[in-house]
Each structure stands twice: as structure tokens, then as C-alpha cells.
Amino acid sequence: MAAAEAADTQLMLGVGLIEKDTNGEVLWVWCYPSTTATLRNLLLRKCCLTDENKLLHPFVFGQYRRTWFYITTVEVPDSSVLIKVTHFSIVLTAKDFNPEKYAAFTRILCRMYLKHGSPVKMMESYIAVLTKGICQSEENGSFLSKDFDARKAYLAGSIKDIVSQFGMETVILHTALMLKKRIVVYHPKIEAVQEFTRTLPALVWHRQDWTILHSYVHLSAEELEALRMCPGYIAGFVDLEVSNRSDLYDVFVNLADREITVAPLAKEAMTMGKLHKEIGQLIVQSAEDPEKSDSQVIQDISLKTREIFTHLEPFSEVSSDGEKLVLNFEALKQRRFPPATENFLYHLAAAEQMLKI
Numbered sequence: 453m454a455a456a457e458a459a460d461t462q463l464m465l466g467v468g469l470i471e472k473d474t475n476g477e478v479l480w481v482w483c484y485p486s487t488t489a490t491l492r493n494l495l496l497r498k499c500c501l502t503d504e505n506k507l508l509h510p511f512v513f514g515q516y517r518r519t520w521f522y523i524t525t526v527e528v529p530d531s532s533v534l535i536k537v538t539h540f541s542i543v544l545t546a547k548d549f550n551p552e553k554y555a556a557f558t559r560i561l562c563r564m565y566l567k568h569g570s571p572v573k574m575m576e577s578y579i580a581v582l583t584k585g586i587c588q589s590e591e592n593g594s595f596l597s598k599d600f601d602a603r604k605a606y607l608a609g610s611i612k613d614i615v616s617q618f619g620m621e622t623v624i625l626h627t628a629l630m631l632k633k634r635i636v637v638y639h640p641k642i643e644a645v646q647e648f649t650r651t652l653p654a655l656v657w658h659r660q661d662w663t664i665l666h667s668y669v670h671l672s673a674e675e676l677e678a679l680r681m682c683p684g685y686i687a688g689f690v691d692l693e694v695s696n697r698s699d700l701y702d703v704f705v706n707l708a709d710r711e712i713t714v715a716p717l718a719k720e721a722m723t724m725g726k727l728h729k730e731i732g733q734l735i736v737q738s739a740e741d742p743e744k745s746d747s748q749v750i751q752d753i754s755l756k757t758r759e760i761f762t763h764l765e766p767f768s769e770v771s772s773d774g775e776k777l778v779l780n781f782e783a784l785k786q787r788r789f790p791p792a793t794e795n796f797l798y799h800l801a802a803a804e805q806m807l808k809i
Contacts, residue, residue: 609651725792
């Protein structure tokens with residue numbers, strides 16, 4: 453048990469503080485331990501205090517080169533000891549995806565800073581959570597790291613909401629994820645983007661891979677370069693300009709208009725057939741069942757997904773080096789599946805790195 457707790461506590465990477473003063477200046481004030489200039493600039497960009505539209509986003513999260521960031525921003529009340537500060541953001545960086553966990557912890561750190569006006573108490577609490585997985589305080593609330601299971605974070609979004617918005621078209625998203633394609637999601641409100649994008653990896657639950665999620669991306673050179681290094685991803689944007697960047701996506705989701713577009717270059721791999729119709733009907737049927745919870749819907753989709761992999765099994769053989777399973781394409785062709793099904797199974801084998809090199 454102690455080993456598990458130690459492993460859990462080693463997930464946090466750093467804590468930082470950004471302030472907006474009474475002159476409207478936004479400054480990176482403090483961090484522990486040190487951080488790079490690139491990451492500091494990225495976090496200043498993500499924190500809503502540098503936004504010209506003055507909208508306050510209480511909590512945002514995202515990922516940059518396998519580092520997750522979580523930012524809670526508050527307005528400073530007149531009663532606070534922070535006389536020259538109008539707003540501030542607490543930033544946590546970590547190795548794991550768990551928005552609820554880090555939202556809870558950053559809220560406690562915010563209350564501490566509002567009360568004491570010094571980062572010292574925050575640093576003490578950060579070190580306590582880092583080393584023991586717990587911080588307790590009478591007035592600011594307690595935090596216990598192990599209360600926040602990773603699996604709970606994976607299941608926190610609502611697949612039913614996605615299906616209620618897109619119906620049968622949800623199968624396009626499922627197919628794109630199965631084939632490890634690049635999905636870009638746009639909505640002007642960051643909260644809508646984050647809620648939608650964080651749920652999508654659950655459509656391919658068998659992988660349980662949230663590293664493909666980049667829920668808050670700006671059209672800046674270094675962020676796009678980091679994104680391009682990922683073979684497949686889900687990327688969230690609040691800038692409509694991304695719709696003109698067809699180099700960034702295979703599937704574009706305009707969440708505001710409820711439209712899904714498949715990019716011309718991805719159309720061949722994404723050709724829909726009878727199998728996709730079956731999957732789409734199953735997703736819709738399951739999601740529309742009022743008796744079923746979101747996790748039951750995920751389970752239904754996951755069972756169907758496993759069924760698809762059983763289609764591939766008869767055409768898989770051990771590679772010549774004995775290292776892995778590879779697709780016997782000739783055997784697949786001889787089976788004479790409908791063209792769209794054969795095409796999909798071939799591209800699925802490619803996504804799973806089962807093609808002979």
C-alpha cells in the first residue's frame with residue numbers, strides 16, 4: 453500500500469503562481485521547483501488573465517509534450533491581504549490526467565494564498581501532498597490524493613451527451629479513434645471544448661489512453677510542433693481559425709454548429725460501410741436507453757470494439773522475428789469482406805502496427 457501511495461504522490465511536477473495587479477499587468481510571480489521559459493510562456497498563455505476578452509475561466513487543463521497542466525483562477529476579494537492584486541492563477545503541472553483531483557487541490561491552494569498572501573504555505577502543502585499524498589488544514593479544507601482514482605477521471609465525461617449531439621455521426625468519431633486519426637474540436641467556449649474532448653478517448657476504452665488528449669491548444673508554433681509529433685490525437689481549440697488548418701486534422705468537429713467534417717485526405721481510410729452502420733446503431737441504441745449509465749454505454753461500445761478485433765484474429769500471424777502479430781493481407785482479401793469492411797480492417801491493422809514492413 454505504501455508503495456502504491458508513493459507512486460501516486462510522484463505524479464506532480466510543479467506548482468506556480470501568476471498574478472494580475474491593479475495596473476492590469478500579468479506576471480509569473482513564483483514557482484516550485486524551477487520551470488523552463490517555454491513552459492512558463494505556455495502557462496501564461498493558457499491562464500485566462502492574459503486574455504483580452506476579460507472572461508474569467510475558473511479552471512482549465514491540457515497537455516503539452518506529456519506534461520499535464522491544471523490552472524485555477526480566482527478574483528481577489530476586497531477583504532483579502534493581497535492589496536495590489538486583482539486576480540491570480542495557481543498552476544499545477546503533473547504526469548497524470550486527473551482534472552477533478554487537481555481542481556480540488558488548486559482550490560485549496562487558492563484559499564491559502566488569499567488568506568496568507570505568501571506562497572510559503574502553498575509550498576508546504578504542495579510538499580506534503582508530494583511526499584505523503586495528503587494535506588490537512590482546518591480552515592482551507594483537506595486533500596487526499598488517493599480519493600481521486602484515475603479510472604474515475606476517465607469516466608467523468610458523458611458519452612450520452614456526445615451521442616445526443618451527434619447521433620449516428622458518433623460512429624465517425626469512433627472510427628477516427630480506432631484508426632488513431634487526428635481529431636480537432638472547435639468551440640468558442642473552453643469549458644465546452646474540454647468537457648467534449650476529455651470524453652472522446654472513452655469511445656476506445658480498450659486502450660484506456662488519455663495521452664492522446666490535448667484539450668486546450670493555441671495556434672502557436674511550438675504547440676503545433678508538439679502536436680505534429682503525435683501520430684493521432686484529440687485537440688481542442690477556441691480559435692475558429694483552426695477550421696482553415698486542414699494540415700492539422702483528419703476529422704474536424706465544429707461543436708458550436710454540431711458538424712463533423714472528414715478531411716479529403718482521410719476519406720479513403722474513413723469510408724463507412726455495413727460494419728460502421730452496425731456500430732453506429734449500437735452506440736445510439738445504448739446511449740438512448742434511459743436505464744443505462746454512461747459507464748454501461750462505454751462497456752457496450754467496448755464489447756463491440758472487441759468483436760471487431762476478433763474479425764482481425766483469423767488473418768493475424770506471428771511476424772518472422774516472433775516479436776508480434778502481423779496481418780496476412782492475402783488471407784484478409786480471400787475472405788471477400790465488403791470493400792468498406794476490408795478497407796477498415798486493413799487500416800485498423802495499420803493503426804495497431806500490424807502491417808509487415
